[in-house]
Amino acid sequence: MIKPNVQDLTQPAADGWPLSMRLISAPEPVVAVLMSSATGFPKGFYDRFARHLAGRGAAVLIYDYRGIAGSRPDDLAAMRMDYTDWGRLDMPAALDALTAAAPDLPVTHVGHSVGGHFLGFMPNQDRISRHAFIAVGSGYWGLHRPPDNWLELFFWQVLGPFSLARHGYVKSGRLWSGTDLPRGVFETWKRWCLKPDYFRGELGSTLKPNHFDAVTAPIRSWIFSDDPVANQRTGPELLRIYPKAPSEIVLRDPGDYGVMRIGHDGAFRRGLEPLWDEVFDWITQ
DSSP: OOOOEEEEEEEEOTTOOEEEEEEEEOSSOSEEEEEEOOTTOOGGGGHHHHHHHHHTTEEEEEEOOTTSGGGOOSOGGGOOOOTTHIIIIIHHHHHHHHHHHSTTSOEEEEEETHHHHGGGGOTTGGGOOEEEEESOOOOOGGGSOTTHHHHHHHIIIIIHHHHHHHHSSBOOOSSOOSOOBOHHHHHHHHHHHTSTTTTGGGTTTTTOSOOGGGOOSOEEEEEETTOSSSOTTHHHHHHTTOTTSOEEEEEEOGGGGTOSOOTTTGGGSTTOHHHHHHHHHHHTO
């Protein structure tokens, strides 16, 4: 494996919000990879994955959305934003930073969970040649598997609102193990996840402008048999928001990679290097 170069940087989004980023790159990269996180996952969660891809010849940018980890303000309770700002402002800024750092390389994208949902909000998405979706499926709680979906409903209706009332943001804890979440993330996320069509029904109204119909780059979506959220029902449902993109779903079992569990967040943990190689081989075809 090639030892990667690592550079931490801060880049502003179009509205000036400072975003914490890390570029992990092979000395002579052959492909640029934008790594877009799931909700509440800091960029450091993807560090091992990024280093592995860099070891195979990639320049990988990992980053924190506004309100998360290194891109969090001092007073999270006072922060005003909407969930879609991650796709409209933060993902485009990260893509700009990646293409500036690795010019003249083919640009690809790995989206974990909401990182795949928000691709269609990016005004510059046409610069990406391929999208690898990892554990990407509709957020509608009713299509998720029990008992996880009942815990989700408790999160939406009880725990989250209580945390907002008490702290002004959703505080990390036992039931919500992700990072602290800004109010604007939780409230929009909740609205969508309680609707059978998730946010698809809003694309022609409240979520304009958007670019979901303009996405034409190929999408390969990896779904895992033990994932209660991105499953065989929600994976295809989510891909419906990209009607012009050639897409396919790859269903994998944990045993295919010699592990006991993958679930919704395990694909980027130690031991899943064979999956990472599979993703790298596809994005560099």
